[in-house]
Amino acid sequence: MSLALKTPDARSAAVATSLPDVREKVESIIADIRTRGDQAVREYSARFDRWEPESFRLSPEQIAEIVARVPEQVIDDIEFVQRQVRTFAEHQLASMREFEVETLPGVHLGQKHIPIAAAGAYVPGGRYPLLASAHMTILTAKAAGVPRVVACTPPIRGEIPDATVAAMHLAGADEIHLLGGVQAVVSMALGTESMAPVDMLAGPGNAFVAEAKRQLFGEVGIDLFAGPTEVLVVADETADPFVTAVDLLSQAEHGPDSPAVLITTSESLGRQVIDEVDKLLPEMPTRDNAGPAWRDHGEVHVVADLDEAYELADTYAGEHVQILTANPREALEKMRNYGALFLGEGTCVSYGDKVIGTNHVLPTRGAARYTGGLWVGKYLKTVTYQEVTDEAASARLGEVCGRAARVELFEGHARSGDVRAAKYAGAPLPWAPGAVTRS
The missing domain is CATH 3.40.50.1980 (Nitrogenase molybdenum iron protein domain)
Structure with missing residues (x-):
């Protein structure tokens, strides 16, 4: 039995922690960008961030110029932290074993880890420029072997966040866009005329960014539902x-x-x-x-x-x-x-x-009951493969498959097993006009 010395202030218990119309606003922005692409993105960036450059994507020359403005001590500290993150991510990757096992003579089952093709990383600005999020999202994806990482961060009060851009670049981002909020997340997820879509979104953000990720989940993967x-x-x-x-x-x-x-x-x-x-x-x-x-x-x-x-x-x-x-x-x-x-x-x-x-x-919000956080494995698809090279093993599997599938009333599945039992072991095919014979 516990004694509560302090509990949440009852006066604030009923106060909403996010705007009641967040869902509707995000739905509207997603639908608009889905329809009008870059033009809609440009209008939202101008409205919300007062930012409307000729191109949201930074060129290699712009990135080099920005990184050169960052104090040497800041760069040294970024590189120190990124070594820490990279080392841990590489050890995580090394712990994930690919294997192939022969469960029966001639029955080979295997597991592979394949990096996703493209990931989107959102690095927030706003109240705090969370440049550490660049290490966590971009660098971890690159450690997993993701070939294309698109990174977005907003301008802060109309200014380029130099240290954040430097962190994104040093982490290995393949594309860096000065673009924030819902418009950034939707652009990465759906793609526009100027940005190819990604397969997964990662990174924290405000209530609107979190809601956009929630609504886009399914069309793309996400790291976590954030609170x-x-x-x-x-x-x-x-x-x-x-x-x-x-x-x-x-x-x-x-x-x-x-x-x-x-x-x-x-x-x-x-x-x-x-x-x-x-x-x-x-x-x-x-x-x-x-x-x-x-x-x-x-x-x-x-x-x-x-x-x-x-x-x-x-x-x-x-x-x-x-x-x-x-x-x-x-x-x-x-x-x-x-x-x-x-x-x-x-x-x-x-x-x-x-x-x-x-x-x-x-x-957050109790999700630790069923999941851990972002890690190198989140950027990998753990897939399986199967190969049966022994005819007798295939015939045996076919007989069991036929019986198991009919218990579930899947006749088509059963027949796929039947034909292999017939072809490789001479089992009868009562449902076929003529028996399948060995070739």
Whole structure:
């Protein structure tokens, strides 16, 4: 049984977290771009971003000029982070084994991993220029072997986001377009006169971008159905209340609808963390986001022991779960529902967002119950193949296929098995005007 020291503000419980007409607006934009192509894209870019260049796609010369403007230290840091992401993605790829097995004499079954032909990466601008998303979406796709990666990012207040473009280029994007919002996502998914379509979309975005990906899913693949960033901390009495408060607010700053949850075995710690948050928030530059997030979506629960803490944490299935306990690796065995796990005080969620190398595109809104986050395997199609080279084995399979298919009333399927049993083993064909004979 847990004690709730803080629950979401009841006054804000009924406040909608997105515009009620998001779905209708996105439907309208998709239909318009589907019909009018580039002209519609240009009009939406002018309306929403005040951006209407001769070409949205950057030329190699423009990219080189932009990258040259980025400070050397920023480039060095981008390259450091991208080495981290690439190394982890390459190890993920190496863990995926192709194989072929002979299950019966002459019956060969195999598995292959084939990269998709083209991926679209959306790198947000807006409130924050999330250049780290370029590493996570573009670089991971290239590590998987995707031959064509199209990347889009919006201008920010009419200006080119130099560092973001540099990150996209260094990550290996084959095309870079200064194009944002729904119009960017729809252009990549459907294609226009100036952009060939892709097979999969990846990357975070605002409510409109997320809704566009949802509506386009099926025509193209997507990485995840995205929601607000989430953080959940499991802590015992050994945790530092100041560090815990800082880490909760580090994720709350993503947006006013970002949940920040603490589950602890120590009532004293829980109360100290609330006090520390109250001290930190007034001076926090991003308090306009972090403040409402903590007020409306912040929670602190006190539980009897860590087993109860892990059990409660699993019910949230949080995007980011941080373990601040004396033995943090215990959570690897005790927990099952999380997007990513951050073990110990030396490992903050912000490392995962920005620098450590694991992917920061993660499941939200409880989706961690059934899926993990974006990874190199998402850009691969795991396909199978079959070959039967032994006639006796084919005849045996044909006999079983005939019986199994007729139980399901699939006569046509049954006959495909029958003809092989007849041709390779002389089985009768009572349904045929003449028996099939061996050639």
